[in-house]
Amino acid sequence: MKLLFFTAALLLVATFSKAQSVPYNVVFDLTSNDTTDQKAVLRWVTGIMADHPDAKLEVVLYGQALGMAITGKSAVAEGLQQALQNKNVAVNACAIAMKRHNIDKSQLLPGVGTVPDGIYEIITKQKEGWGYIKAAH
Secondary structure, three states, X not given: OHHHHHHHHHHHHHHHHHHHHOOOEEEEXXXXXXXXXXXXXXXXXXXXXXXXXXXXXXXXXXXXXXXXXXXXOOOXXXXXXXXXOOOOEEEEEEXXXXXXXXXXXHHEOOOOEEEOOHHHXXXXXXXXXXXXXXXXX
C-alpha cells in the first residue's frame, strides 16, 4: 500500500513538474484596423505578462492592422508603447504589407519592429511550438 501511494505521488509530482517546464510562448495574428481588436490584443498581452513574466509574446501586424503601429495615427499608441516596455514582448509589422500600403519603417512607433513576411513569421513560430491566437471579433 505504501509503495502504491509513493508511486502515485511520484507520478503526480512528475506530471506537474513537466507542465511547469513548458514555455509560455504565444504569437498573435492581427489584421484588423478595429480598435476593439487592437485593444483586446494589448489587454491579453498585459494580462499574460502580469501572470507569466517569463512568457514570450509576439504580435504580428499586417493588412489593415498596420495603422496600430503608425506614429500619429495609432489610436492605441500609449498602450502599445507600455506593452513594448517588456523585453519579452515584440510587435512586428509585415514588410510586404508595409510596402503595399506605402509605409516606411520611419513611420512606425518606437520599438515596433518589422519582419519580411508576417504570415511566414506566424508559421515559423507555430513550427517552433508557439501558441497561436487570431485576434478578431
